[in-house]
Amino acid sequence: MVDVPALVAQAREGRPRAVARLISLVEGASPQLREVMAELAPLTGGAYVVGLTGSPGVGKSTSTSALVTAYRRAGKRVGVLAVDPSSPFSGGALLGDRVRMADHASDPGVYIRSMATRGHLGGLARSAPQAIRVLDAAGCEVVLVETVGVGQSEVEIAGQADTSVVLLAPGMGDGIQAAKAGILEIGDVYVVNKADRDGAEATARELNHMLGLGEARAPGDWRPPIVKTVASRGEGVEELVEALEKHRAWAAEHGVLAERRRDRAAREVETIALTALRGRIGGLPGDRRLDALAERITAGALDPYAAADELLAGLTAG
Template sequence: MARRSVDVPALVESARAGSPRAVARLISLVEDGHDALRDVMAALAPHAGRAWVIGLTGSPGVGKSTTTTALVGAFRQRGLRVGVLAVDPSSPFSGGALLGDRVRMQDHALDPEVYIRSMASRGHLGGLSFTTPQAIRVLDAAGCDVVLVETVGVGQSEVEVAGLADTSVVLLAPGMGDGIQAAKAGILEIGDVFVVNKADRDGADATVRDLRHMISLGDRTEPGLWRPPVVKTVAAERIGVDEVMEALDKHRAFLEESGELRRRRERRAVDEIESIALAALRSRFARVEGHEGVAALAREVLAGRLDPYAAADRLVEHVGA
């Protein structure tokens, strides 16, 4: 089926003027890998790079969506335009998001200055969709001052959010074994702000104490390095949200004063470029495989006439030709 043509300049202009439908259409083009995507990204590039990207991650059940809702409200009180990307589990049938923005964050559903979009992870490891960086750019260029990226709760592989965010918020909750998870899952390395949510439960103080102890064992006590704060919240009742906002503000100030913000964004751009390049190479590999090129090389390896490295070199040569 032929794809519908896209008037990219008009669509981008509408998105920058605040049209939710235009923003939705642009993100759909991103998710679909539309032929016009290159033109879309070229048109958006001069307008992106201003939004503060905050990633929220944590184990299932810690209250990520509730916390995100509370943060959206706090940023809106400051008069800021907010974009939310909620990366959900994928349907095994349609590939679409299982949850969706209609069942989350209803407090802000009618606010024209808040754009909420659910995206399917589509099996991508790390809890994020492969297309998330481009979707962030759409919201950034469309005038969002803050973009909140809430990741699917898949446990240890959620550390990928740190590669996409200026500030990474890690949520934990008492009684869920999150203290042990934090120690073993690389969580300490990615968290810029730690939030112990559902702090009205038994064991919250112990979770905070254990977390602070583990942070103190790291390398972040050196002068000039950021020491992640640990904040207690009851997000469902908006308790502790002001303290979280204060911690976020301090981290942003640190990023800007230390030059770390630019370094993080450069790393993010490098990762995005490499990801796009690898996707293009995989597409070329698929075309070679369609001509039984890879299968023929595999038979040569199995027969002992070729080693895997030599076979890979031939494949690369063929793809690059």
Template sequence: MARQVDVPALVESARKGAPRAVARLISLVEDGSPALRDIMAALAPYTGHAHILGITGSPGVGKSTSTNALVTALRKQGKRVGVLAVDPSSPFSGGALLGDRVRMQDHALDPEVYIRSLASRGHLGGLSAATPQAMRVLDAAGCDVILVETVGVGQSEVEIVGMADTTLVLLAPGMGDGIQAAKAGILEIGDVFVVNKADREGADSTVRDIRHMISLGDRTEPHLWRPPVLKTIADRMEGVEDVLEGIDKHMAWMTEHGELDRRRRARAAQEIEAIVLAQLRARMGDLRGGHGIGDLAAAVVAGETDPYRAADDIVAALS
């Protein structure tokens, strides 16, 4: 028999910041527990406080080191911090490649820092399907800032824009010149750009390149946010305070211009839509079990109908 989950008690403990309750709630949402809906309903009134900070960048730019440095700087300000690290996983094995190794040991014993790795489990885009729910748990647990670190190449960088209030794009000298950044689509998604490993040759020209490319974009209207391009040496904590300042300025700008609300509503709408589609997909799965889709698929293979007419039949059956 599955252990009964006492949702109200668990949420109450998590709200007081009890790490074990927070960890258990994230495990429950990640595993798609039957209690998921109750948990989400119980958390709802306590969400909306945390500033969601997405951190992305190509492998090798120092994402984990930078995340670690940001956590240190945020802790100095007395902030409670959550960290969600999303691992890539094989579409076949379903397992996380990096496993559950302890990340960021500097903060492992700090009760005001919640660190969690989420497996991406084949979810297209590199972010775990459970990421928004895990963010809600950390938000309700009183985190002031939640850092979502993606092992970001390509699609996941795109997806993180929908997840975060502020997206921080990390670069390293020589890896992220302007043209490459433009090709990778990261100019469009960054709210704050950080050139890490700034003691390396080429850091200033990378900064100039990125600034130049940004100035060529359509973000130069006075009411639009102009992303700062900053330099850090994260493993020596250099420049990290400036990054926090840039992030705070972006938050203030968003609040002033109604952009924060706009982003959060768009995010909630996307999330609702994803849940609706998942439910409809499950219903279709039932139809498939009941030979609904199977018979239609056989008719398509036989050339007796086409996929569009078959789809019409399914939509009619769902409605």
């Protein structure tokens, strides 16, 4: 058994091993997970969570690394969750984005963790919300969450971040992908990375046009800016940080930040409850209650919806 209070205290002191152990407890769905979350709850709420998404090859990892450099220059502690595809053999993170962020490996003010999706769709790992809580409680002032890079299914990041950044690159058909994938609805800031390549201006114009075709905005509403960067050289990164801070200030002033965090907590509770219920249902095949309901359905004495209601009532009562 782990001494959770001591582990949390060590994480608060910035000890990377303690942070790593806590996230491992989260990822492994440890029996002590409830105790971990209870200890962390009073310590959370201070981190600014930035999500970065976009198709493979647009430079998410390079952009994340550039943002880490910028925020560290400003004296902020930074946490990074880099969500990778799962290995089909071990279930672990396949690519290991930490390799691309080796420049920050020795910086005690940066914590970088690769997480595997383990088959969870939406571009994030299922345990990402709890891992964000760990980094928040450990004193990270900024938490950067980089999605797996699978394209059109990556809209889940909008529900986990205070500010969502959508990255595109010229010559990759990303403008069309943006229209198809619905990411015009999730981006708070858009980045055309690799802006030194041919077609960068055209990509920015096309994106600006599509954003203009979106929903009508009332005066005072946020209009997502388009920032051009060459993240590999650090160009445009200061402008990106400025855009992020402007959105953060606007969201705080208009109550959007608080609303997003409430919605995030509500979804987290819902997911935990549904996972627990799914676990109970998973043990039902062969259960006499399920068999009895199935017999009544096949006999025409009960319809499947009424049977499901009866089953759920029994599960929640039990």
